[in-house]
Amino acid sequence: MASNLKSLSDYSDKNITDMGKKKFAIVVSEWNEEVTESLYQGAYETLIANGVSKDNIIKKMVPGSFELSMGAQWMAQIEEIDAVICLGCVIQGETRHFDFICDAVAHGITNVSLKYNKPVIFGVLTPNTQKQALDRAGGKHGNKGDEAAITAVKMLGF
Ligand SMILES: Nc1c(NC[C@H](O)[C@H](O)[C@H](O)CO)[nH]c(=O)[nH]c1=O
Numbered sequence: 001m002a003s004n005l006k007s008l009s010d011y012s013d014k015n016i017t018d019m020g021k022k023k024f025a026i027v028v029s030e031w032n033e034e035v036t037e038s039l040y041q042g043a044y045e046t047l048i049a050n051g052v053s054k055d056n057i058i059k060k061m062v063p064g065s066f067e068l069s070m071g072a073q074w075m076a077q078i079e080e081i082d083a084v085i086c087l088g089c090v091i092q093g094e095t096r097h098f099d100f101i102c103d104a105v106a107h108g109i110t111n112v113s114l115k116y117n118k119p120v121i122f123g124v125l126t127p128n129t130q131k132q133a134l135d136r137a138g139g140k141h142g143n144k145g146d147e148a149a150i151t152a153v154k155m156l157g158f
Pocket residue numbers: 029031032063064065066067088089090091092101
């Protein structure tokens with residue numbers, strides 16, 4: 001369902017299990033930092049709102065979304081980490097570079113999740129414009145960071 005039909009920040013909080021002892025890593029891309037920092041704030045606040053301790057949230061930065069897979073792997077291999085949330089924003093430019101980054105990071109994050117048998121959440125915006133990005137990072141379509149965080153919480157309650 002397109003984001004303009006369902007806010008990224010709307011979710012059911014039914015069946016959320018106790019997150020008091022769960023540890024989360026949030027890996028954030030530095031590219032489009034205005035957007036990714038908003039995604040991080042959304043994810044952080046959503047984790048806290050669902051019972052996660054501030055002391056159990058680790059933030060790590062990577063240069064760009066392409067590096068999210070590597071950052072996710074370095075965090076997922078830490079036994080104490082229960083879930084990894086990857087946040088990025090890849091904005092379409094003039095060339096096909098966008099396609100290669102988006103494809104690589106989607107497959108990379110999936111591979112890390114399956115390799116370490118832990119939720120590794122794809123919280124990466126792939127808009128055509130800066131406006132579309134801002135609309136999905138706390139704007140009219142909600143915050144993709146909220147969605148990524150509640151997805152991690154729900155997966156830990158599987
Ligand atoms: N254009 C965007 C990038 N590009 C950088 C790549 O992610 C990567 O860091 C570089 O290719 C070196 O490996 N990254 C984003 O996150 N968003 C963009 O719009």
